[in-house]
Amino acid sequence: MKRTQRKRKERLFLWLCRGATFLAVGILFILLFHVVREGIQWLDLQFLDNFPSRKPERAGIKSALVGSVWLIGLTALISIPLSIASAIYLEEYAPRNKWMRILEINLANLAAMPSILYGLLGLAIFVRYFDLDRSLWSGALTLSLLVLPVIVIAAKGAIRSVPNSIREGAYALGARRWQVVFFQVLPGALPGIMTGVILALSRAMGETAPLIMVGALSYIAFLPEGPSDPFTALPVQIFNWAARPQEDFHGLAAGGIIVLLILLLTLNAGAVFIRHKLQRYK
Amino acid sequence: MSEPLKDNNFSLETRNLSICYGEKQVVRQVNLSISSHQVTAVIGPSGCGKSTLLRTLNRMNDFIPNFSMEGEVLFQGKNLYEPSIDPGDIRQKIGMVFQRPNPFPKTIYKNVIWGPKIHGYKGNLQDLAEDALKRAALWDEVKDRLNDSALRLSGGQQQRLCIARAIAMNPEVILMDEPCSALDPGATARIEDLIQELRNNYTIVTVTHNMQQAARISDQTAFLYEGELVEYGATKKIFTQPEKKRTEDYITGRFG
Amino acid sequence: MLSRWIDHAVHLVLLVCVVITLLTTVVVVALLGKESFLFFQQVPLWEFLFGTRWEPLLEPKSFGVLPLVVGTLKIVIGSIAIALPLGLLIATYLSEFASGRMRSAIKPVLEILAGIPTVVYGYFALTFVTPLIRTLFPDTQIFNAASAAIVVGIMILPMISSLCDDAFQALPNSLREGAYALGATQYEVAVQVILPSAAARVGAAVILALSRAIGETMAVTLAAGATPQMSLGFLESIQTMTAYIVQVSLGDIPADGIEYLTCYAVGLLLFVMTLIMNIIGNHFITKTHKLHS
Numbered sequence: 033m034k035r036t037q038r039k040r041k042e043r044l045f046l047w048l049c050r051g052a053t054f055l056a057v058g059i060l061f062i063l064l065f066h067v068v069r070e071g072i073q074w075l076d077l078q079f080l081d082n083f084p085s086r087k088p089e090r091a092g093i094k095s096a097l098v099g100s101v102w103l104i105g106l107t108a109l110i111s112i113p114l115s116i117a118s119a120i121y122l123e124e125y126a127p128r129n130k131w132m133r134i135l136e137i138n139l140a141n142l143a144a145m146p147s148i149l150y151g152l153l154g155l156a157i158f159v160r161y162f163d164l165d166r167s168l169w170s171g172a173l174t175l176s177l178l179v180l181p182v183i184v185i186a187a188k189g190a191i192r193s194v195p196n197s198i199r200e201g202a203y204a205l206g207a208r209r210w211q212v213v214f215f216q217v218l219p220g221a222l223p224g225i226m227t228g229v230i231l232a233l234s235r236a237m238g239e240t241a242p243l244i245m246v247g248a249l250s251y252i253a254f255l256p257e258g259p260s261d262p263f264t265a266l267p268v269q270i271f272n273w274a275a276r277p278q279e280d281f282h283g284l285a286a287g288g289i290i291v292l293l294i295l296l297l298t299l300n301a302g303a304v305f306i307r308h309k310l311q312r313y314k
Numbered sequence: 315m316s317e318p319l320k321d322n323n324f325s326l327e328t329r330n331l332s333i334c335y336g337e338k339q340v341v342r343q344v345n346l347s348i349s350s351h352q353v354t355a356v357i358g359p360s361g362c363g364k365s366t367l368l369r370t371l372n373r374m375n376d377f378i379p380n381f382s383m384e385g386e387v388l389f390q391g392k393n394l395y396e397p398s399i400d401p402g403d404i405r406q407k408i409g410m411v412f413q414r415p416n417p418f419p420k421t422i423y424k425n426v427i428w429g430p431k432i433h434g435y436k437g438n439l440q441d442l443a444e445d446a447l448k449r450a451a452l453w454d455e456v457k458d459r460l461n462d463s464a465l466r467l468s469g470g471q472q473q474r475l476c477i478a479r480a481i482a483m484n485p486e487v488i489l490m491d492e493p494c495s496a497l498d499p500g501a502t503a504r505i506e507d508l509i510q511e512l513r514n515n516y517t518i519v520t521v522t523h524n525m526q527q528a529a530r531i532s533d534q535t536a537f538l539y540e541g542e543l544v545e546y547g548a549t550k551k552i553f554t555q556p557e558k559k560r561t562e563d564y565i566t567g568r569f570g
Numbered sequence: 571m572l573s574r575w576i577d578h579a580v581h582l583v584l585l586v587c588v589v590i591t592l593l594t595t596v597v598v599v600a601l602l603g604k605e606s607f608l609f610f611q612q613v614p615l616w617e618f619l620f621g622t623r624w625e626p627l628l629e630p631k632s633f634g635v636l637p638l639v640v641g642t643l644k645i646v647i648g649s650i651a652i653a654l655p656l657g658l659l660i661a662t663y664l665s666e667f668a669s670g671r672m673r674s675a676i677k678p679v680l681e682i683l684a685g686i687p688t689v690v691y692g693y694f695a696l697t698f699v700t701p702l703i704r705t706l707f708p709d710t711q712i713f714n715a716a717s718a719a720i721v722v723g724i725m726i727l728p729m730i731s732s733l734c735d736d737a738f739q740a741l742p743n744s745l746r747e748g749a750y751a752l753g754a755t756q757y758e759v760a761v762q763v764i765l766p767s768a769a770a771r772v773g774a775a776v777i778l779a780l781s782r783a784i785g786e787t788m789a790v791t792l793a794a795g796a797t798p799q800m801s802l803g804f805l806e807s808i809q810t811m812t813a814y815i816v817q818v819s820l821g822d823i824p825a826d827g828i829e830y831l832t833c834y835a836v837g838l839l840l841f842v843m844t845l846i847m848n849i850i851g852n853h854f855i856t857k858t859h860k861l862h863s
Binding site for chain 1: 372374377379402403404405406407409410412414416417418419428429432433476479480483
């Protein structure tokens with residue numbers, strides 16, 4: 033092949049790569065633009081302060097928003113201590129052998145398991161077996177199971193990034209293992225762990241399928257007063273509206289999506305901030 | 315320069331010490347008696363087991379998964395590896411300084427007092443920090459910025475901070491694992507001077523692959539080759555009239 | 571002494587936490603196994619796996635899962651057909667061509683794309699992609715496989731591009747330099763040197779992305795419909811395994827009915843399929859990771 037021909041092929045390929053990349057960026061902007069165009073007219077204070085309604089002009093996301101906040105709060109309370117403790121154990125205490133490698137693989141598989149299977153699990157265990165019914169408990173416990181492996185993996189990575197020389201330095205001063213772990217390793221790993229926690233919780237915040245499974249899809253025109261109350265959540269409310277045939281409800285769904293995306297964006301910005309400002313070890 | 319060796323003046327002793335990593339034997343049948351308030355240098359080519367030997371003296375090898383040993387390590391007459399002994403207690407009395415400076419990512423002050431604090435030190439922490447930093451010859455350089463991050467110090471200063479950190483525990487022995495290998499010549503000279511001063515209060519065991527350094531700073535020298543203790547005695551004698559051929563070959567630079 | 575005691579206590583507490591975390595797996599397997607067992611006592615396994623009619627809610631009932639599998643396969647094939655070429659081109663651009671600044675501008679955009687909740691993609695499919703397809707192909711049904719496949723493709727695109735980008739970046743620079751020194755063009759280096767060298771990890775990325783697509787639920791529930799059928803068209807309504815599970819749980823199904831059990835049988839199939847793919851994919855990624863470091 034002639035040199036000029038090869039050169040032309042190279043240029044074509046470069047433009048193809050560029051084009052694909054800008055297409056992906058373009059899709060994001062089209063998606064955001066579409067959602068805002070459809071939803072912005074529904075977005076006002078009333079929308080935030082109204083309960084769901086059969087009449088689109090009177091419908092709002094109050095109970096869904098409050099339900100989501102409850103859910104994420106409870107999920108954080110359950111999953112953060114458990115997952116960080118697990119990560120510490122796996123990184124700092126567990127022996128390194130074949131079983132631990134199998135465990136590690138298992139963790140990666142749990143993190144990649146389809147979320148609807150967590151829904152099936154929550155339905156059978158929490159809703160039916162423990163008889164928690166369609167309560168915030170059921171939803172939060174289900175979401176906790178879902179985010180656990182994700183946070184454990186992130187926290188393990190953060191703990192591993194603390195250099196071994198720090199541990200040796202502390203041990204050489206006669207520190208016990210728990211002192212090394214809690215006073216040296218954990219503070220060093222904290223920014224990384226927090227980033228992982230925030231990203232995992234923002235994933236939980238957008239989860240829909242497992243919540244539908246444990247029964248969040250009901251018409252809720254009141255606010256939950258405690259974790260044993262029934263609930264709905266923002267993504268579930270969005271699904272509910274999007275699944276209806278009427279145009280107006282699609283607009284409401286778009287309005288809900290705007291609120292959800294703003295919440296997620298805030299969380300993610302927090303994660304980025306922590307990652308850049310507080311990280312001590314690379 | 316060196317005091318005569320007295321039998322009852324040994325701080326640390328190894329008896330028939332053999333160490334294996336998995337199947338591989340790294341130290342063979344070493345008998346070494348380390349005198350109090352002297353500087354003992356362990357020299358030998360890289361991979362001869364000198365760091366391994368050193369780390370056995372305050373049980374820092376406990377963390378290596380396939381580590382196993384035979385024989386005894388006596389500290390003030392007691393076996394360090396007896397089941398009833400807590401390695402944490404041992405390391406309070408036998409401190410360690412590592413090859414690369416490893417200050418904690420905290421302030422200079424917090425680095426020094428961290429050890430005493432976790433062990434429930436009751437006295438005045440500020441005085442303790444000042445004293446330790448003075449002894450480590452770092453006080454004048456850092457006294458105005460004790461609350462700065464230790465990571466902003468130079469390499470040599472960081473290493474002296476690590477020595478201050480060990481001193482703050484008021485140990486009997488300080489083990490040094492090639493403490494100057496990551497430092498420039500100026501910083502190395504300062505650490506060497508410091509080691510000379512520390513001899514008065516502490517027993518020091520240092521590992522080095524730098525023979526000139528061993529000759530400059532130590533009272534006793536042990537030459538380790540392929541895991542075996544070839545020769546051990548007063549530094550002056552080892553470097554001027556070694557008894558063994560292999561020692562002579564090594565210090566004259568014929569191998570290693 | 572106190573601190574020695576604390577050491578043991580802490581160890582114990584951490585051990586309990588890790589056991590709780592890991593019990594999840596055991597419970598998932600046990601539960602899917604148990605409920606499926608009850609199901610297979612009523613419906614023979616071969617009828618479930620090879621039957622071609624899925625009508626568990628209407629009389630006469632029929633429990634052949636193949637229509638759901640075919641529906642799922644349509645989504646998987648359609649989405650990977652979109653995401654794989656695009657993802658490879660993006661990864662090549664990011665790894666081989668883009669400047670440092672461009673890279674750090676594009677990567678967050680892809681992360682945002684990956685972080686958008688699936689229900690949002692479902693809404694997008696229903697209200698944007700489907701009308702678009704219907705203007706091009708007026709015969710298209712409101713609920714159709716194509717629309718869902720396209721958004722699932724968009725959803726897994728960031729995953730493929732970032733995994734492939736990692737794979738390309740992990741290759742030693744000497745490989746590129748060697749090829750450039752022979753006068754190769756950037757196209758030749760990217761396609762004939764980089765891509766084949768990273769093949770194992772690109773393959774792993776594809777497998778993991780396929781598993782994601784199989785398990786994807788909300789977009790297909792909203793956009794692909796609820797008509798389990800054995801057909802080849804992309805412009806008609808279908809039902810996937812995941813969408814079926816959602817459909818059942820939307821109704822108020824009695825706990826002991828066969829309808830409830832079908833969810834777990836379908837769930838077990840979904841679990842086995844995704845698990846196998848995840849194990850293979852993760853295995854290739856860690857294996858090649860070790861090779862390079």
